[in-house]
Amino acid sequence: LQDSLLNLVLNARDACNGDGEISLLVDVVQDTWIEFTVIDTGPGFSEHALSHVFDPFFTTKGDNGSGLGLAMVYDVAKLAGGRVQARNGATGAEVCLRLPLRLAPAPVAPGLALLVEDNALIRTDVREMLISQGHTVIEATSTEEALLLAQDLPDIALVLSDISLEGEATGIDLIERLGQTRPTSFLMTSLPETDPLFQRAVQLAPVIRKPFNSETLQIYLGLDTVS
Structure with missing residues (x-):
């Protein structure tokens, strides 16, 4: 834009x-x-x-x-x-x-974050970013695992999920199955904007392009203003 x-x-x-x-x-x-x-x-x-x-x-x-x-x-x-x-x-x-028109989500206050990522190295990096911003982090590698955690832990304030996950279900499926009352949710991907999955994703939630750093994540979560 x-x-x-x-x-x-x-x-x-x-x-x-x-x-x-x-x-x-x-x-x-x-x-x-x-x-x-x-x-x-x-x-x-x-x-x-x-x-x-x-x-x-x-x-x-x-x-x-x-x-x-x-x-x-x-x-x-x-x-x-x-x-x-x-x-x-x-x-x-x-x-x-x-x-x-897609309104920006409200700033996400530090709380319990559900990180869904099947790549261990990326998951570690993003977990450290979230912890440095004051979040407590729980992790999953698949949609099914994430849904079980969301069901057992009603205090989840943030969902940050890759689009491509273990198994057949995607992060898009996760966001859809969490429903309209889901916590503030973001999707991550390195897919090009022309990919059909990317096009579906942006209809559901803000999409953060990989790779990203802690500063970029802060901007998306609304926790910081970078001049």
Whole structure:
């Protein structure tokens, strides 16, 4: 998202040619979507540009542009299940990026964490990260083992599970079977964003990309703000 908005702002800057104004508007739509609209006071899009603005390698900047910035924005929007639209507004060009609205979970206070990971080395590393952040950690290597622990220990405050686990059931299955009343839950994976399992996972819970360090985990858990 940051890269997409940066691309849109840089394009708006170039369109203004050193003299103009750029606005970024953010709106929530029906509690389902979030829209980011970048508006500039440049000359706007030509009809030809509007027809090809999201085509790879299409550029109006000559040798100064690659034509990949807006194509990347388009790909990000589609991959996330959203859309991007370009149009001319009252003052100049407008590009609207609409994405599914997924609210960040509340910060996770230190408590009992269920770590589900079948790789012993990774499990050790992540356990140490969680302990350093004040959590008490219990561990499992499969969905079945994790569900038994969750059933016996109602005080679990956090579930952190890899997507790929021992056995046929995945971390996605674990999150689904824990139900709507589950503790705050995160999934971990090194799968690419185009993998079908990754796409299923992000519909259920925040996904932390492997490898990650303690600082990244703190950000996801909302325990720290990194300047």
